[in-house]
Amino acid sequence: MPTKFSYPPYDYDVAVIGAGPAGMTAAIRTRWVKSYKAVPCSTVIFDKAGLGGLAKWRSCMLTGPSFHLMGADVVGRFRKDIEDLEIPLILSRVIKLEMDGAIKIIHTDAGETIRTLAVIIATGFRSLCNEQDYLKQIAITYMGYEFFEELLNNFFSMEGRQTALIVGNEFTRNLVDLIEACNRGRHAVIYLIDSNAADTPFPAAAGSVLPGKIIRYEGQGALEGVRVLLKGGEERFIPCKKVLLDYNSYELSPRYDFDSAALKKDARGFIEVDREMQTSLPGVYAAGDVTGLYATVGRSIGDGIVAGFSAYKRLFKLKFNCEPCLFAYAAQDVKITPGFKDLPRPAKNLRPKLLVSAENAARIAAEYGGKRNGIDAFLSSCNGVKTITEHLKDRSLEENELFDFIEFLLTKKAVALHL
Ligand SMILES: Cc1cc2nc3c(=O)[nH]c(=O)nc-3n(C[C@H](O)[C@H](O)[C@H](O)COP(=O)(O)OP(=O)(O)OC[C@H]3O[C@@H](n4cnc5c(N)ncnc54)[C@H](O)[C@@H]3O)c2cc1C
Structure with missing residues (x-):
């Protein structure tokens, strides 16, 4: 039976926002399902930073006591699949997700407008830009808190008097005392704070506090400074040779660059999902760090696969008015007779x-x-x-x-x- 709804033409079945491990696996799952009679979805991915997300970072690994796989190698495999499957990647940042009945409209910072039936949000804790080009000059707060002192001592061990840029959100206030102790007044410190709160009280630090976020790292070979977008809309260049990204603060509260107000979030601001990675909006799924549970590559890959299957299943049911018949979903109680077809003949209005x-x-x-x-x-x-x-x-x-x-x-x- 054909679908009982009629839809205006749209651009893609599925849009994936974010191309880290969660977004990459989600996109691959919607486009390629290991079954002879699977129906691929048309899928598009958005990410200003290209493919890979944080898993491209040098210290990121999938580990067990007896093995370690470099995150960059793992996402390198996904990159190959995405390229082989010709899944389009749009190098823009999504700024708005709009619901128009069953159609979801995605708006980007480059002025693109894409209409889709399903959306998978895999934006991690925050959007990336071109960090990948300057990884040697970017430090990150991660691992146990007792390591932060050593991390900051290394960070401030630069020659002469320089500007150190600390990037985070309101939770970065928890680091200010340690930063002052490790810096010992040697370097000028600028805090670039992307806060949701209107006026976040920030401790009187030995530096200035700017509300805003980085939009680009700049420099010939080595980092020379960052271009930032201040809260009022002004763009400014901040000369600096070292940046500390306080990822710890984003783990406490993620930053969305797109208007996601309609989505139900938990108290910390992470997107709520059920076990199929379905959010509070029908046809909108979320996967990976953006859901706020155990930030690891392995879990992000798993989430992405689940979100991809769930979007695939929803669209299959809309198109064919029946459940997809694949090993990856719950088995069905159907009689399998001679000539049984996994894939019904497509309706002529498709x-x-x-x-x-x-x-x-x-x-x-x-x-x-x-x-x-x-x-x-x-x-x-x-x-x-x-x-x-x-x-x-x-x-x-x-x-x-x-x-x-x-x-x-x-x-x-x-x-x-x-x-
Ligand atoms: C320094 C460091 C070391 C780590 N080490 C390990 C490790 O050893 N082992 C491990 O398992 N995990 C590690 N992790 C964690 C792991 O990298 C993450 O859990 C994983 O990458 C999360 O995947 P993700 O796809 O959910 O998000 P991400 O990898 O963060 O990818 C999200 C993507 O979404 C994009 N995005 C965000 N907003 C938008 C928007 N509005 N529009 C378009 N795109 C957008 C971002 O640019 C980014 O590319 C580490 C993390 C860091 C920072």
Whole structure:
């Protein structure tokens, strides 16, 4: 049975906000499910910092007592899958998530507007920009608190008198005494504080406190300073050669760069989810550090997979009016008779959307054979807007030929079916 709703054309089935381990695995799951008869979702990822998130950081590892895998190597595998699957990455920051009935509208800082059916939020504790280029000059508060003293002594061990930039939120106030003790008045300290509170009382520190956040690290080879966006909207360049990111403060309270007011959060500001990673808004999922539980790569990967499956399942049910039949979901109490089809024949009001480049589509078409002209005509207008009924009106392929070819494209994970 076709879906009982009618949807205006939209751009992607799923939008993933954030490309750390959680967002990467979520995106891969929606686009690629290990089943012959799975229907890929059309999926897009947003992240200004590119792929990898914090797991690219040099000290990030997946560890057990007997093994360690470098975080960068793990996300490197995911990067390859994302590239091979041709999942588009938009290098922008999401600033607003708007609900328009069943459609979710994503707005970015570059002025893009993307319409989707499902959203997976995997933004971690805060948005990144180009930290990756200056990791040697960026220190981070993490591990046990007793290590912070050593960390700060190293941080302030720079030659001459320099500016030290401390980046955090209102919870960074807990570090001020230790910072003063380790600095011993040698360096000028600027606190860049991204606080949700209107006027956060900050202890009188031996430095200045600016409300705002970093938008770019700058310098030829080595860091020379950071460009910041102050709370009132003014941009300013702060010359400095070292930055301390107080991740400890973001673990206590994450910072969203996008308007997420409609989402239910816990007391600390993390997004609440159920065991399917579903948030308080239908069709919106969250995964990884943004949900506030045990910040580790392994858990983020697991969350991403669950959120991806959940979004996939929701969309499959909307498109086919039945549960997907895959090992990864709860088994179903259905009679399996001869000729049983895991994938029902798609309704004619669905809109095929090609997910691969023209070059890869041509390769797949050549492998299929069939009526070359008809197939080429179908592929050239397979844009997620034209319905199967409209494709059939073109008469380039007969009904059975068209359905057979769509099924072949599905097995190659090369086409999505939009509502
Ligand atoms: C220094 C350090 C060392 C660590 N070491 C370990 C370790 O050894 N082992 C371990 O298991 N874990 C470690 N962790 C934790 C681990 O890195 C994180 O738990 C994991 O990366 C979280 O994954 P995530 O996908 O939820 O978020 P992240 O990796 O933080 O990725 C979130 C992504 O979302 C993007 N984003 C945020 N807001 C927006 C927006 N508005 N629009 C678009 N994109 C946005 C960000 O730019 C970022 O790329 C470490 C963390 C740090 C900082």
